[in-house]
Amino acid sequence: MSRGKALFAVLLAAIGWWAGDKTSWQVRADAAAGMDPVSILGRFWLDLTDNPLHVSTHMTDVLAGLAVVAFLALVWVYHYGARKATRPGEEQGSARWGRPGEIRPFIGDRRHDLLFTRTESLSLDSRKTQRNLNVLVIGSSGSGKSRYFVMPNLAQANTSYVVTDPKGEIMSSMGVQLREHGYEIRCLNLIDFARSDTFNPLAYFNPEQAEVDCAILTENFITNTTGSQKTGSSDFWEKAERALLTALISYTYFTKGTEGTLLDVVDMLAQMSASEQDENSMSEIDALFAATKEYVEDYTANPSAYDDEAQTMLDGLRFACSQYNTYLQGAGETKKSIIISLGVRMAPLQMVSLRRILGSDSIQADRVGTRPTALFLVIPDTHQAFSFLASIFYETFFERNMYLADHNGGRLAINVQCFMDEFANIGKMPSFERKIAVMRSRGISTSVILQNYSQGKALYRDDWETIVGNCDSLLFLGGNEQSTTEFISKRLGKETITQEDTSEQRGSNGSWSRSFRSQGRDLLTPDEVSRLPGHECLYLLRGVPPFRSHKLEAPPTGVFDYEPLPIVPCSAEPVAYEYEPEHEEPFQGPEAWLDAAPAVEDAVDVQEDVGVTITWPDGHVDERVVALEQDLVDYE
Incomplete structure (x- = not known):
């Protein structure tokens, strides 16, 4: 019940009690004076009009007023109880x-x-x-x-x-x-x-959540290059390809910053290989990630040797290595299938005309x-x-x-x-x-x-x-x-x-x-x-x-x-770049970070070597020697 209706009900009850009380007083007073019933009925309302402010507290009159209130309540209950929602x-x-x-x-x-x-x-x-x-x-x-x-x-x-x-x-x-x-x-x-x-797309990664953006880009690419017909085994290959692609995108971004492109990812994939006969063989990219992992391990052991920006880069590379390690768990035949399958997905990015579009950002x-x-x-x-x-x-x-x-x-x-x-x-x-x-x-x-x-x-x-x-x-x-x-x-x-x-009925008694x-x-x-x-x-x-x-x-x-617009190399300033957000510093690659990099011991158990070079921010180059035939378990 609304507040207005409640106030109306209280007011109506008060009026009913007042009318019952005064009528009872008038009837009771006339009866005490010896008047006959007909005369009493002809003047029961006199007290209501002649003396409206008079209220009797006699028990009989009070009960008469309450009886009127009870009657009104019964009428209200009957009225609202019989109502239907129409x-x-x-x-x-x-x-x-x-x-x-x-x-x-x-x-x-x-x-x-x-x-x-x-x-x-x-x-x-x-x-x-x-x-x-x-x-x-x-x-x-x-x-x-x-x-x-x-x-x-x-x-x-x-x-x-x-x-x-x-x-x-x-x-x-x-x-x-x-x-x-x-x-x-x-x-x-x-x-x-x-x-x-x-x-x-890498030019729009948010530095504060770059790992998330790497995963989002991977998810989008895999989702839109997957056919509608899926089998139970296809889910395994999708997850494996997702891990490898996330690793390559993350490595590209955290080593090149906004200068990295999907073309770098495609080119890295093109350098990958796996052998069914030799489970321990390593491709150029395997060696690159192995060397990167050693830097990450050194950073984990000596974090104070790196400034904040270098730590950001190495945290990102740690994420890249963890994703790559998922790919490394497979046997040689499995890894080869993953490389081929992901290569088929990324085949359109090998088109010369499309590489022109993806090589920089002017949009x-x-x-x-x-x-x-x-x-x-x-x-x-x-x-x-x-x-x-x-x-x-x-x-x-x-x-x-x-x-x-x-x-x-x-x-x-x-x-x-x-x-x-x-x-x-x-x-x-x-x-x-x-x-x-x-x-x-x-x-x-x-x-x-x-x-x-x-x-x-x-x-x-x-x-x-x-x-x-x-x-x-x-x-x-x-x-x-x-x-x-x-x-x-x-x-x-x-x-x-x-x-x-x-309806119509015809005949002698039609209707x-x-x-x-x-x-x-x-x-x-x-x-x-x-x-x-x-x-x-x-x-x-x-x-x-x-x-x-x-x-x-x-x-x-x-x-x-x-x-x-004219194509601008990724290293150059984009055309008409008029606005810079006040709360954001542009994210740069490793060339803008770190004054010096601590040395890390060379890999051991060398059987057949491949040189891996990493350029650090102060300009010096580290050449890491990684064994092609070293057991992959050592890199877990």
């Missing part, structure tokens, strides 16, 4: 189409909104609307996902953008407008490599949140040969920019919208269902754009519902795929309609009757969803009835010819 007109469902006034609280200045239809938009101020800017967009081929959603929002020019661009048509159409608005244009082109900026993905930028990821729509690179790029982008937001006030200086067109063709991002749930507070939002609902389900399986649940907006542009139309129909809900039934009853009906049935006119769309916002509206108008377009 919702007239909503018995079978309360779904209905939204009205213009219901979207108005969520609209800001339309010029600074995220646009959905000609009449519905959403303010970019998510703190005001209490709605995130994540969007699930579903539309079949030709329904206008790019033309009637992505491009009109790019024309708004009110945030930075990261856009998946199948075939490069969006950049070609909108690049001129964006450049005129002062936007920096960047492009990772996986169709025409010669017209692409370069991208090095500057960590600057998108600090200046108006439109970054286009051009992907082929006819194959998925490079989907792993698209997934790695997005994973790198999200991790790095959320890190920058956390270390610069908790939010990026400029909001970033990611329009992930052809979402099913950019590969699977590990933990994307977690990222989409937390990126809002950092000023990052994502539009997941698909041709049909089942694509996302097939890619993310059980995590797909989590991704959908973190999109407060849903835009349906048209389609007739069964799972999609059923999903949209269920999301729209059921309405209550009145069904009229008539006719008509009756009405409530009936539940989908606001749109699946077949009605599939028949949605081409100029219409459906927009659903959390907490608001759905809207059936007209699609946005396509913006004027131009023809933009993108010229990538």
